[in-house]
Amino acid sequence: MNRRPTITDVAAAAGVSVATVSKAVNGRYGVASETVDRVLAVVAELGYESSLIASSMRSRKTGVIGVLVADFEPFSAEILKGVGEALRDSRYDLLAYSGSHGAAEGWERRSLSRLSGTLIDGAIMVTPTVVNVGAEVPVVAIDPHTGPADRPIVECDSFGGALQATRYLIELGHSRIGFIAGRRDLRSSIARDAGYRRALADAGIPLDPALVGSGSYQQDAVRVAALEMLRRPDRPTAIFAANDTSGLEIVKVASELGIDVPRELSVIGFDDVPEASKATPALSTVRQPMQVLGAEAVGMLMGLMEGKAPAVTHVKLPTRLVPRDTTAPPP
Amino acid sequence: MNRRPTITDVAAAAGVSVATVSKAVNGRYGVASETVDRVLAVVAELGYESSLIASSMRSRKTGVIGVLVADFEPFSAEILKGVGEALRDSRYDLLAYSGSHGAAEGWERRSLSRLSGTLIDGAIMVTPTVVNVGAEVPVVAIDPHTGPADRPIVECDSFGGALQATRYLIELGHSRIGFIAGRRDLRSSIARDAGYRRALADAGIPLDPALVGSGSYQQDAVRVAALEMLRRPDRPTAIFAANDTSGLEIVKVASELGIDVPRELSVIGFDDVPEASKATPALSTVRQPMQVLGAEAVGMLMGLMEGKAPAVTHVKLPTRLVPRDTTAPPP
DNA sequence: CTGAAAGCGCTAACAC
DNA sequence: GTGTTAGCGCTTTCAG
Numbered sequence A, B: 001m002n003r004r005p006t007i008t009d010v011a012a013a014a015g016v017s018v019a020t021v022s023k024a025v026n027g028r029y030g031v032a033s034e035t036v037d038r039v040l041a042v043v044a045e046l047g048y049e050s051s052l053i054a055s056s057m058r059s060r061k062t063g064v065i066g067v068l069v070a071d072f073e074p075f076s077a078e079i080l081k082g083v084g085e086a087l088r089d090s091r092y093d094l095l096a097y098s099g100s101h102g103a104a105e106g107w108e109r110r111s112l113s114r115l116s117g118t119l120i121d122g123a124i125m126v127t128p129t130v131v132n133v134g135a136e137v138p139v140v141a142i143d144p145h146t147g148p149a150d151r152p153i154v155e156c157d158s159f160g161g162a163l164q165a166t167r168y169l170i171e172l173g174h175s176r177i178g179f180i181a182g183r184r185d186l187r188s189s190i191a192r193d194a195g196y197r198r199a200l201a202d203a204g205i206p207l208d209p210a211l212v213g214s215g216s217y218q219q220d221a222v223r224v225a226a227l228e229m230l231r232r233p234d235r236p237t238a239i240f241a242a243n244d245t246s247g248l249e250i251v252k253v254a255s256e257l258g259i260d261v262p263r264e265l266s267v268i269g270f271d272d273v274p275e276a277s278k279a280t281p282a283l284s285t286v287r288q289p290m291q292v293l294g295a296e297a298v299g300m301l302m303g304l305m306e307g308k309a310p311a312v313t314h315v316k317l318p319t320r321l322v323p324r325d326t327t328a329p330p331p
Numbered sequence C: 001c002t003g004a005a006a007g008c009g010c011t012a013a014c015a016c
Numbered sequence D: 001g002t003g004t005t006a007g008c009g010c011t012t013t014c015a016g
Helices: A005-014 A020-025 A033-046 A051-057 A074-087 A109-114 A159-172 A187-202 A219-230 A244-256 A274-278 A288-303 B007-012 B018-025 B033-046 B054-058 B074-087 B107-114 B160-174 B185-200 B219-230 B245-258 B276-279 B290-305
Strands: A064-069 A095-097 A122-126 A139-142 A153-155 A177-181 A213-214 A238-241 A266-268 A285-286 A314-317 A320-322 B064-069 B093-098 B122-126 B138-141 B153-156 B177-179 B213-215 B238-241 B266-270 B283-285 B314-317 B318-323
Touching: A005 A020, A005 A033, A020 A033, A051 B107, A064 A074, A064 A109, A074 A095, A074 A122, A074 A244, A074 A274, A074 A288, A095 A109, A109 A122, A109 B054, A109 B318, A122 A288, A139 A288, A153 A159, A153 A187, A153 A288, A153 B177, A159 A177, A159 A187, A159 A238, A159 A266, A159 A285, A159 A320, A177 A187, A177 A219, A219 A238, A219 A244, A238 A244, A238 B064, A244 A266, A244 A274, A274 B276, A288 A314, A314 B185, A314 B276, A320 B107, B007 B018, B007 B033, B064 B074, B064 B107, B074 B093, B074 B122, B074 B245, B074 B276, B074 B290, B093 B107, B107 B122, B122 B290, B138 B290, B153 B160, B153 B185, B153 B290, B160 B177, B160 B238, B160 B266, B160 B276, B160 B283, B160 B318, B177 B219, B213 B219, B219 B238, B238 B245, B245 B266, B245 B276, B266 B283
Parallel strands: A064 A095, A064 A122, A122 A139, A139 A153, A153 A314, A177 A213, A177 A238, A238 A266, B064 B093, B064 B122, B122 B138, B138 B153, B153 B314, B177 B213, B177 B238, B238 B266
Antiparallel strands: A095 B093, A285 A320, B283 B318
């Protein structure tokens, strides 16, 4: 809690000006080597570290990459691990920022605007609603919103994954298959919806609107939708959820309703966050390589920061079906 | 990539001074309501957001909590989820920073010093080596280093957990039980070592120094130690690893050596990170409630930030044995 | 080789 | 009510 030494303290203690300290610390030319030694000795003694904030205000380069998330939930945490791993041996520090404050909309604008131009040299936005926000630094979006995007994007094959999931349920013998949708503003959500519909259509199963619920990736909304769907006399025998968190919530609701999973109801999610396999019963899902997503984003961002026009501005990674214990043939 | 509007731009566009903009934006008294309206209209139009950096330099309060980690690996990611969850409905933004740059020592000093005093109002340090670093803000340490600590601490019962793990191996019938230690500078590592030794002593099993390896929680070091231990003619029939990452590496080494886990070798880890249960075979381990650790730290930090002397400055949470597929009776 | 001075974007006193 | 002024801690010209 004691006061941190500033460059002024160092300058005073070393008997030089702050300008000289700055040069010595940053290894600029034009400082006598004995002066450098003396300054560095004082720096070590006082335990001085330059303030990231103050220096970034002037120099505009910080050596820090920012990852902007709405929230530190399982999905973004996995992304973060991937980004961290990819950056481990680089000269960049990593700063993850969550500034949503519950305001679902516009957090990315705010966060990016507050940090860019000063604190960070480049940014990775995770599931941003708005992509075309002004920023003074290169930005890569992971799993972004729908709509035109003139920004580099990294995402997974949500359509293909949804197709696999729904087909799998169909192959198990299900024909009354529900869907709990995700955030409607995300490309990936829309694609999962489309994949679900396509699989049904391919199999000649008519779409029952009563079996499509809106979850927005939020527990309460999922709960309401699942409750409504599962209380119907002609309730589905299987539900595909647009992400794992939703899938897990559905399993919970089913259990409260006394519906046995997977005997009476199959549930399959999307993402394969760690929580999916840890749950009891372990959630069947579609795996997307979240850590790879993060690493790919780092690669693109690095290119951008070096000023190269990126060769690819849109990376789409494959998904894989992971059947576990929440899927079975219908009763 | 276009330039972010600054307060000066807003002032110019609204035809007022920057001071007035600042007051209007921050809701200070002494501004005509029509002026406020006009300014806010411009703010909205330009998409202005105050720079977190610039404002924090002056006002010293930012509404941001910092979590300082060496690295975004599984353990700290879990902590982060817990912290994020605990902070979700608060008015605080969350900033996680990893500035280790591979320099194992001193990252916490550097990070804390670079961020505190300006960017963050309070900090949570995860597995810091140095605890007594100067900071201008309240700091809580999670699973900190050994040695005297005059700071609030949150940790789990490492001794008890290690005791459980080792006893479990003994109950399975093992008597040649190895141990791969963790970072020697952490309290928790020392406690796990002590728990291991105590369990052995309680069972009357003499400690074989050849069966104690140094891993430092680093894959390479673990690999070397495990290789050496497992190539001995009198190799252990079970190994207790000081954390899951180490445990997982041991399983891998065993597999390369053609040693079957768990038939020929039992392995048990510590932490229960998501990767443990996802591995094949699923790693037996000792669960520590990582997300709760994070939430507890938030609680203490909040108290500190409100200026109260904390009632408890040291929280120790219980651990629980989680047997999975890497432990079995000896051959 | 070193230091004085300007200024990054913003807020807080203090004048007007 | 509003503008002017003075910095926060640092880097960067530019004189000396």
